[in-house]
Amino acid sequence: MAQLLHLAKKLSSPYPWTSSPLIISAPMRVMSGPALAVAVSRAGGLGFVGPGLKTQNIIKDLEEASNLIQKSPILGAQRAPSSSQTLPVGIGFQLWADDIDTASSAIKRFKPCAAWLFAPRNGQKDIDTWSRRLREASPKTSIWVQIGTVAEAWSIVESSEKPDVIVVQGAEAGGHGRAHDGMGLISLLPEIADVLAAKDVHIPLVAAGGIADGRGAAAAFALGASGVAMGTRFLATDEARIAHGYQAEILRASEGGTSTTRTQLYNHLRGTFGWPEEYSPRTIINRSFVEFQAGRSFGELKVAHDEAVKKGDEAWGPEGRTATYAGAAIGLVKEVKPAGEVVRDVRGFVEGIFGEGRRMKL
Amino acid sequence: MAQLLHLAKKLSSPYPWTSSPLIISAPMRVMSGPALAVAVSRAGGLGFVGPGLKTQNIIKDLEEASNLIQKSPILGAQRAPSSSQTLPVGIGFQLWADDIDTASSAIKRFKPCAAWLFAPRNGQKDIDTWSRRLREASPKTSIWVQIGTVAEAWSIVESSEKPDVIVVQGAEAGGHGRAHDGMGLISLLPEIADVLAAKDVHIPLVAAGGIADGRGAAAAFALGASGVAMGTRFLATDEARIAHGYQAEILRASEGGTSTTRTQLYNHLRGTFGWPEEYSPRTIINRSFVEFQAGRSFGELKVAHDEAVKKGDEAWGPEGRTATYAGAAIGLVKEVKPAGEVVRDVRGFVEGIFGEGRRMKL
Numbered sequence: 001m002a003q004l005l006h007l008a009k010k011l012s013s014p015y016p017w018t019s020s021p022l023i024i025s026a027p028m029r030v031m032s033g034p035a036l037a038v039a040v041s042r043a044g045g046l047g048f049v050g051p052g053l054k055t056q057n058i059i060k061d062l063e064e065a066s067n068l069i070q071k072s073p074i075l076g077a078q079r080a081p082s083s084s085q086t087l088p089v090g091i092g093f094q095l096w097a098d099d100i101d102t103a104s105s106a107i108k109r110f111k112p113c114a115a116w117l118f119a120p121r122n123g124q125k126d127i128d129t130w131s132r133r134l135r136e137a138s139p140k141t142s143i144w145v146q147i148g149t150v151a152e153a154w155s156i157v158e159s160s161e162k163p164d165v166i167v168v169q170g171a172e173a174g175g176h177g178r179a180h181d182g183m184g185l186i187s188l189l190p191e192i193a194d195v196l197a198a199k200d201v202h203i204p205l206v207a208a209g210g211i212a213d214g215r216g217a218a219a220a221f222a223l224g225a226s227g228v229a230m231g232t233r234f235l236a237t238d239e240a241r242i243a244h245g246y247q248a249e250i251l252r253a254s255e256g257g258t259s260t261t262r263t264q265l266y267n268h269l270r271g272t273f274g275w276p277e278e279y280s281p282r283t284i285i286n287r288s289f290v291e292f293q294a295g296r297s298f299g300e301l302k303v304a305h306d307e308a309v310k311k312g313d314e315a316w317g318p319e320g321r322t323a324t325y326a327g328a329a330i331g332l333v334k335e336v337k338p339a340g341e342v343v344r345d346v347r348g349f350v351e352g353i354f355g356e357g358r359r360m361k362l
Numbered sequence: 363m364a365q366l367l368h369l370a371k372k373l374s375s376p377y378p379w380t381s382s383p384l385i386i387s388a389p390m391r392v393m394s395g396p397a398l399a400v401a402v403s404r405a406g407g408l409g410f411v412g413p414g415l416k417t418q419n420i421i422k423d424l425e426e427a428s429n430l431i432q433k434s435p436i437l438g439a440q441r442a443p444s445s446s447q448t449l450p451v452g453i454g455f456q457l458w459a460d461d462i463d464t465a466s467s468a469i470k471r472f473k474p475c476a477a478w479l480f481a482p483r484n485g486q487k488d489i490d491t492w493s494r495r496l497r498e499a500s501p502k503t504s505i506w507v508q509i510g511t512v513a514e515a516w517s518i519v520e521s522s523e524k525p526d527v528i529v530v531q532g533a534e535a536g537g538h539g540r541a542h543d544g545m546g547l548i549s550l551l552p553e554i555a556d557v558l559a560a561k562d563v564h565i566p567l568v569a570a571g572g573i574a575d576g577r578g579a580a581a582a583f584a585l586g587a588s589g590v591a592m593g594t595r596f597l598a599t600d601e602a603r604i605a606h607g608y609q610a611e612i613l614r615a616s617e618g619g620t621s622t623t624r625t626q627l628y629n630h631l632r633g634t635f636g637w638p639e640e641y642s643p644r645t646i647i648n649r650s651f652v653e654f655q656a657g658r659s660f661g662e663l664k665v666a667h668d669e670a671v672k673k674g675d676e677a678w679g680p681e682g683r684t685a686t687y688a689g690a691a692i693g694l695v696k697e698v699k700p701a702g703e704v705v706r707d708v709r710g711f712v713e714g715i716f717g718e719g720r721r722m723k724l
Binding site for chain 1: 510511512513532533534540543544545546547548549550551552553555556571572573574575577578580581582583584585586616617618619620689690691693694715716717
């Protein structure tokens, strides 16, 4: 328990505007824009800007986040030890696809408080390289590394370039995660915590995957997490950078065990190739996948997909055809809210479950 | 919160010897024998005897449980409203394979405090039939029904023969569970709780699957469970009815995401056919599965399997060939303990997390 308190403090101390328990919005590619990230940090959480379609695009996003914060400062952010230097939002990278030089120079210029690294082409080796480069570019930017297996935790333990934070993503997560060797958070997070403890490595864990409300968040803290990240829940916020049709489908869908699946199909339909084979995305099932399973050719599906995309919002939904990345907890997301309200609701529920007094003893 | 307190009381009140939070040993076929079930109930938990190889076999097991309890009564069991009539252990049935007449007459004779129903051939229809028959045979035996999908929760909500308890099994569970539409507990349990709440159905939920210590148990309570069942953790107890080689493999294995899989192969190698297609078992991977994936014929694998089985304890382990059903939380099980100690440790951890005072407010 003392160890968990220590880790929770270690996690949150570089982000003095945040409230405990720490609620985080995940860096969803494109959809986690500056408005969402800033709204989450403004509510005492930690918001991440997602990777861009090109690495170059994050410059505009970080600039916008910076402007939003300058216009209306975040209470407490000025108390940061590195106050004048770090931006109170984080930034995410997909290592296999992002350009390390562009990333480094953006980090150097904007100094986001954290960089969340995911999906290396060459495992820990690439993570180490990125960690070194980004630390050189901005020593006060914390390095977060997302993993989804116990084996990856062992790689971190053995690395000399250890991250400041480990994000443990369970198999229920939406978007990209482990393709074949994922595991539910309820079993995965404690085993990873045990690996670190056995090797006397004291890195706080942030839980991700399948969490969409206070119950899942409280469960994650009980498992040993020091912070909780949500993705899908933040797609249904006013600030998400998301098409109306996509957001409507997030509200409609339920029963993630049957309504979502992991498949590379939608990446390929959208023209995205080259993801390392360890990863595949969880998406809400629609006509493309149903017809794919029924044996329709990729060529035909591609034509139908591209036609559907032209129709705008109709491209999503059960009769739609395009990627609708979302987590298995989709059935818990029923309402669009301001992102700050999501943060405060989840935090409040967790405080209630554990009790104001006991919370910090976790 | 008031609703959760109500449900926790509703769950435990027929079992007055139990302590809150309620810890349950799952009815694992053959391996959950009378010694294990009685030890768990004796520690203030609720122990289940598993289904037998034949339904007839449970008679001997319930008789033995009854004798163990008569020899050394369980403190508090005599305070049961139905004290002189119910046995302070439960019994499990696999509906597709078990014989309803034999089951009813055994229930009538021994009056176990609960009957845990799982794996019907014809969904809710069979569950309803079994529930009716067992209630007629022993009105004070509570009916527990195990599900693993939101759809099954909807079927229960619409049934006129509702169970007393719903066991929600997440995809990480060992042994048989949902083959294709399972979901991690962290997303599944809250969604099922929401379905019941929306329909004003007040049935307590027991969480199962991927829980092997206090952390997972505490997480399950945070998600909305009123009780927690464990299987794999109880395989590593002094009282489990398990071969030494099997138990040694439970201690050895870790990283359930890669070391376990769901497959019908081992059922077939053991000569078990006919499981409804909705289900498949999670097992620790050994040579049979590795060679099966490499393309070796079933006939050859069967010969090698049967040879291995003759060698006793060597049939298990990474170089072994027989079924080693276990959950994805296998990496959390590192030590054989008395079952009562498992119950007390897990209960104590959960109490500590939520605080003595707050616990009942859950």
